[in-house]
Amino acid sequence: MEALKKCILKQVSINLISLENILSAFECAEIKKGDYFLRSGDLCRKMAFIQTGYLRMYDTVQGKEITFWIGSSGRFITSLSSFVFQTRNFWNIEAVTDCKLYVIGRENHFHLCKTEPKWLEFDNALLAHSFALLERSMFAQLHTTARQRFDTLMAEEPELFHYVPLQYIASMIGITPESLSRLRKN
Amino acid sequence: MEALKKCILKQVSINLISLENILSAFECAEIKKGDYFLRSGDLCRKMAFIQTGYLRMYDTVQGKEITFWIGSSGRFITSLSSFVFQTRNFWNIEAVTDCKLYVIGRENHFHLCKTEPKWLEFDNALLAHSFALLERSMFAQLHTTARQRFDTLMAEEPELFHYVPLQYIASMIGITPESLSRLRKN
DNA sequence: GTCATTTCTTACCAAATGTCAAGAGAAGTC
DNA sequence: GACTTCTCTTGACATTTGGTAAGAAATGAC
Numbered sequence: 397m398e399a400l401k402k403c404i405l406k407q408v409s410i411n412l413i414s415l416e417n418i419l420s421a422f423e424c425a426e427i428k429k430g431d432y433f434l435r436s437g438d439l440c441r442k443m444a445f446i447q448t449g450y451l452r453m454y455d456t457v458q459g460k461e462i463t464f465w466i467g468s469s470g471r472f473i474t475s476l477s478s479f480v481f482q483t484r485n486f487w488n489i490e491a492v493t494d495c496k497l498y499v500i501g502r503e504n505h506f507h508l509c510k511t512e513p514k515w516l517e518f519d520n521a522l523l524a525h526s527f528a529l530l531e532r533s534m535f536a537q538l539h540t541t542a543r544q545r546f547d548t549l550m551a552e553e554p555e556l557f558h559y560v561p562l563q564y565i566a567s568m569i570g571i572t573p574e575s576l577s578r579l580r581k582n
Numbered sequence: 583m584e585a586l587k588k589c590i591l592k593q594v595s596i597n598l599i600s601l602e603n604i605l606s607a608f609e610c611a612e613i614k615k616g617d618y619f620l621r622s623g624d625l626c627r628k629m630a631f632i633q634t635g636y637l638r639m640y641d642t643v644q645g646k647e648i649t650f651w652i653g654s655s656g657r658f659i660t661s662l663s664s665f666v667f668q669t670r671n672f673w674n675i676e677a678v679t680d681c682k683l684y685v686i687g688r689e690n691h692f693h694l695c696k697t698e699p700k701w702l703e704f705d706n707a708l709l710a711h712s713f714a715l716l717e718r719s720m721f722a723q724l725h726t727t728a729r730q731r732f733d734t735l736m737a738e739e740p741e742l743f744h745y746v747p748l749q750y751i752a753s754m755i756g757i758t759p760e761s762l763s764r765l766r767k768n
Numbered sequence: 769g770t771c772a773t774t775t776c777t778t779a780c781c782a783a784a785t786g787t788c789a790a791g792a793g794a795a796g797t798c
Numbered sequence: 799g800a801c802t803t804c805t806c807t808t809g810a811c812a813t814t815t816g817g818t819a820a821g822a823a824a825t826g827a828c
Contacts, residue, residue, distance in 0.1 A: 747774090747775065747776090748775080748776065749775070749776085759775085759776070759777090760776090760777080760778085762776095763776060763777050763778080764777085764778085766776095766777095767777080767778090
């Protein structure tokens, strides 16, 4: 759980006992390419830290899969509002490659929130950072061209292009696979 | 502060003493059309509940103002990550009409988080709801046409079109004022 | 009310992106 | 290794949206 430990220490200063207590609430899980971490229609009862691999979040609209986000190592993934409020979730979360995850269940998470103040602090930071990240993509979506978004993604997450089918990447930046193919060509 | 009270009660069950304690951390503020609640470059030290009026969040890119969001009565507005982490903020928050606000400072907010568990609970819900809202707009941005986004906004927030300059609305759904004008024509 | 300023609309044309269909290439299966 | 299936690319064309510039309409200032 080294990676998760580092991720937490990067955000909050915390003593080893608390840290170990938090880590012990997580369970290792491996899922194979094509497996689902979460399915549309289910309640989301868990959150995952991605140790290795890629997962994508998508929804199907008029027969087409729209990939909203692709999570990579070092990030958390869950269906946030369903996880928090136990409302019906509409996202699918599918492993794009074989993945190693550290998974925490809802009960453990909320128990930690009450018993380990540092976990609550970490959770808040996680939320705020996720919000800022989303804000940034949304803003880009509002005023940039497909080419600019492609270039930015290429610069910031080049590994994505090696491991994730291009059609998912295209969808994530709001274009068709054909358009992405043309952008790559030039 | 009736509106704010209702907003809180809608999210969490809370006793009157705590509720009054929370409300007393807010101050009334009136700002005139054109005034700024926050300017790009500043640290964001406060968060506002909008009692009446409209405010827009925007940033300037290559000489053009891009409106990211328009807040209306019953909603909170702040530059989230700057408010939370005290990082340099890049959003401008400007009153589009005269506004009545209830404002809470950062110190008061974090003090309440420690002393009034219900405020923390409310804050978490607020964050999660904001995230879900943003998620939804972003998703729409990925797979819908300008016309669809226009129709949706028209159906969900028709008042916006009465009180907010169309150029800001256009920007918020990722199109030019000219395009919005054409959509409105048909 | 009159004038100046800002905002909105319109027309024309250009550029970006989507759609469809076909085929090439890569990956998975037996 | 041959086959099937999935993924990516390409070309032709359609559609959507943007850019520019001009004028109309609305708003604000005096």
